Amino acid sequence: MAIRRVLLDEGLLLELLFGRPLPMGQGDRLWDLFVRGQVQGYVTDVALGQVGRYALRSGGLGSGSLQPGSLQPGSLQPDSQSLAETTLERLCALFNCCPIDPAIMHTARSSQLGLPFALQAAMASHLGLDGIVSHRPLDYVTGTGADEVLVYTPGHLLTDCAPGYLSARRSGLETQYQDDALVEQRAWLGRLEHIKVCCGQDRPTATVRLQTPLGYTYQETASGVGPVDAALKALNLAVNRFIPVADVQMVHYRCLATTADSPVSAVVLLERQMALFPGRGLHTDVIMASIDAYLDALGYLIFCDRL
Missing domain, CATH: 3.30.160.270 (Alpha-isopropylmalate synthase LeuA, regulatory domain)
Known part of the structure; x- marks a missing residue:
């Protein structure tokens, strides 16, 4: 079954906006999935709050388009408030914002996961999403398997949704294996x-x-x-x-x-x-x-x- 509705992990969202680029250009391709509407993205209001705080410190997105890695941490600028508001407006236009209500908080507090991850897992389950996309899937793993949700890495999501991504990667791997067939x-x-x-x-x-x-x-x-x-x-x-x-x-x-x-x-x-x-x-x-x-x-x- 194709992946259509996912919650974007708070840590991954911050990395896409403020951090280092993902390996093999995955960040740009992942962002395109949401921009083109191939995948419906959801984020919690807590994640947006974190983005707002980072945007205040970095000076926001500026006048360019919203792209992964386009934000660089820097000193606080005089117009950081308006730029941070612009950042959040663009994110709200691109993603579905999901407020955490008392019921979600109660479910998360009874989970074996850490609270930030339990909140997002509870939200994904409550909304009936296909899963969570995260660059750190082990953060959503418990020792007993309880309270776990489906978690996809960026590469997994791209393989399922991005046209030509899997065939391009397979072609590159096959070429490399042919060149080094005798080398372990x-x-x-x-x-x-x-x-x-x-x-x-x-x-x-x-x-x-x-x-x-x-x-x-x-x-x-x-x-x-x-x-x-x-x-x-x-x-x-x-x-x-x-x-x-x-x-x-x-x-x-x-x-x-x-x-x-x-x-x-x-x-x-x-x-x-x-x-x-x-x-x-x-x-x-x-x-x-x-x-x-x-x-x-x-x-x-x-x-x-x-x-």
């Missing part, structure tokens, strides 16, 4: 030569030695809240010596084993510039499974950067 994603990260994890009364410490594709060797040591956390931090430091990954964040991690002696399946989700990169690993050791999953996600991230 993991090969770009080099080879893991050695890993040592020490646990005891102190914080766990891990040492990782990684050999790059050019033959250079980098060794890093890090401590963490657990052996897996320490190992992944050390691995990230080693990779960052030859590939910039300091801005990469792990936003999801999960390990699963059927029995005590069965292989461990690890899943990680990395985030960089509002784009998500999944990775999986399978090993009899939980630390090695986690490292394999982390390297798998990093390899996918580097692959996407090359497109």
Whole structure:
């Protein structure tokens, strides 16, 4: 079923207007969906209030058209009040404004989600929308699955709604796979030569030695809240010596084993510039499974950067 009515997440709205551009030009394409009426957009009055406060500080949209990234934070201008009002008027003309009433607030307060996300989830459910579009879908995930709504990333929404977007992306991917058919994603990260994890009364410490594709060797040591956390931090430091990954964040991690002696399946989700990169690993050791999953996600991230 096609996606037709969505609530635009407050954080995504602020990023589109004031923040960094979304990867692969997704921001411009996403905005076009609402401008052309292909998708009906909804925003809460709380989100509009946040936009108004940012517009006051940045000086509003100015005389140009409403486009993602067209606002840059700056000092307060004398006519910021009128410019902020113009900003909100344009948004109200483009989106359906949804006031949060006491019933919505009551539903949100009983939710397991954080209040800002619970309010938007309750609003989407109350209006019977197709879902919420957000660049941080994990903000709407609970441990039990209760109070959750359908959440779409900008890429998911574009794939469903934007003509030619999916075929263009598929064509680019197929071309890249043909060029690198014999090259594994993991090969770009080099080879893991050695890993040592020490646990005891102190914080766990891990040492990782990684050999790059050019033959250079980098060794890093890090401590963490657990052996897996320490190992992944050390691995990230080693990779960052030859590939910039300091801005990469792990936003999801999960390990699963059927029995005590069965292989461990690890899943990680990395985030960089509002784009998500999944990775999986399978090993009899939980630390090695986690490292394999982390390297798998990093390899996918580097692959996407090359497109």
